[in-house]
Amino acid sequence: MLAGLPRGATKGPCWEPEFVNRLHQVELIESTAVTADVTRLVFSAPEVAKLARPGQFLHVKVGGEDAFYLRRPISIHDVIEDRMVLLVRRVGYGTNWLADRPVGSAIDLIGPLGTGFDSTLAGAQSLVVGGGIGCGPLLYLLRSLKVRETPGTYIVGGRHAADLFSIEDFSSVAKDVLIATDDGSQGHKGLVTELLASELNDTSRKYEAIFACGPEPMLKAVSAIAAEHGIPCEVSVEALMACGIGVCLSCVHKAQVDGSTEYVRVCKEGPVFNTRSLVWGN
Ligand SMILES: Cc1cc2nc3c(=O)[nH]c(=O)nc-3n(C[C@H](O)[C@H](O)[C@H](O)COP(=O)(O)OP(=O)(O)OC[C@H]3O[C@@H](n4cnc5c(N)ncnc54)[C@H](O)[C@@H]3O)c2cc1C
Numbered sequence: 345m346l347a348g349l350p351r352g353a354t355k356g357p358c359w360e361p362e363f364v365n366r367l368h369q370v371e372l373i374e375s376t377a378v379t380a381d382v383t384r385l386v387f388s389a390p391e392v393a394k395l396a397r398p399g400q401f402l403h404v405k406v407g408g409e410d411a412f413y414l415r416r417p418i419s420i421h422d423v424i425e426d427r428m429v430l431l432v433r434r435v436g437y438g439t440n441w442l443a444d445r446p447v448g449s450a451i452d453l454i455g456p457l458g459t460g461f462d463s464t465l466a467g468a469q470s471l472v473v474g475g476g477i478g479c480g481p482l483l484y485l486l487r488s489l490k491v492r493e494t495p496g497t498y499i500v501g502g503r504h505a506a507d508l509f510s511i512e513d514f515s516s517v518a519k520d521v522l523i524a525t526d527d528g529s530q531g532h533k534g535l536v537t538e539l540l541a542s543e544l545n546d547t548s549r550k551y552e553a554i555f556a557c558g559p560e561p562m563l564k565a566v567s568a569i570a571a572e573h574g575i576p577c578e579v580s581v582e583a584l585m586a587c588g589i590g591v592c593l594s595c596v597h598k599a600q601v602d603g604s605t606e607y608v609r610v611c612k613e614g615p616v617f618n619t620r621s622l623v624w625g626n
């Protein structure tokens with residue numbers, strides 16, 4: 345049974361006008377490889393840009409007009425005026441197809457979709473934690489925190505310095521950028537969660553919210569650290585998706601609702617959830 349629909353959710357079916365209005369053809373205007381396997385794509389997408397909120401995603405058609413593949417969910421990395429920026433990590437057919445599109449291509453997408461971050465949680469100081477391609481939705485979140493005059497501190501982790509990307513972009517919107525690499529090739533040697541814990545143990549600063557996106561083990565650890573310090577925490581989770589619009593139930597995640605364990609849809613009630621309600625390990 346679906347949970348009691350957290351913040352931002354509506355119960356409507358897929359054919360509600362909301363989704364019809366969110367079908368778009370957008371033009372790819374820039375494509376840049378930022379690491380060996382991550383490509384930054386910029387689209388001219390005024391209608392999507394107008395509606396997009398930090399933490400939402402786009403459901404992108406891959407394989408061309410006549411191909412029949414499931415759409416692939418990709419987070420909104422940034423919105424700059426009427427342009428929409430995505431970061432795509434090559435892991436399989438769909439992400440390779442997308443990263444290989446030449447500039448000038450028309451791309452079919454549905455979006456923005458899902459429930460994003462609640463930046464009103466941020467208060468005066470917040471920590472924004474990213475790991476790997478999980479930094480995807482965090483640039484636009486940090487930009488919106490800066491616009492609200494409550495810029496966040498960005499803590500990012502990767503295996504090596506070569507895995508880190510867009511640090512200059514993050515520096516331009518964050519109050520501070522703290523880096524951890526597993527091999528010590530840049531910043532703190534160790535896990536990003538160690539940096540998070542030491543930042544929270546520094547009593548000269550008082551953080552009011554934590555936002556995170558990255559691999560699930562990292563999100564679980566961030567969630568436990570936030571609970572230990574009594575700080576509200578929101579995380580963006582991933583799930584395999586089919587419809588992307590709340591109908592097929594292929595993306596469900598366990599959550600606590602009114603004291604019982606139920607299922608929420610990552611594509612609709614999420615992908616961003618308050619860690620108070622998430623049940624890990626399903
Ligand atoms: C809400 C959301 C936001 C996302 N944002 C981004 C983003 O900003 N940039 C980005 O590059 N990717 C993002 N992803 C992941 C991306 O959707 C998948 O990597 C993509 O769908 C894989 O498609 P593919 O055809 O390239 O790979 P496939 O050939 O389908 O799969 C290749 C491998 O990747 C694994 N995989 C496929 N989908 C997922 C998934 N959703 N989560 C974890 N592993 C998966 C498969 O199990 C397989 O091992 C996001 C996923 C979600 C749910």
Ligand code: FES
Nearest residue numbers: 588591592593611
């Ligand atoms: S992907 Fe279909 S309900 Fe979420």
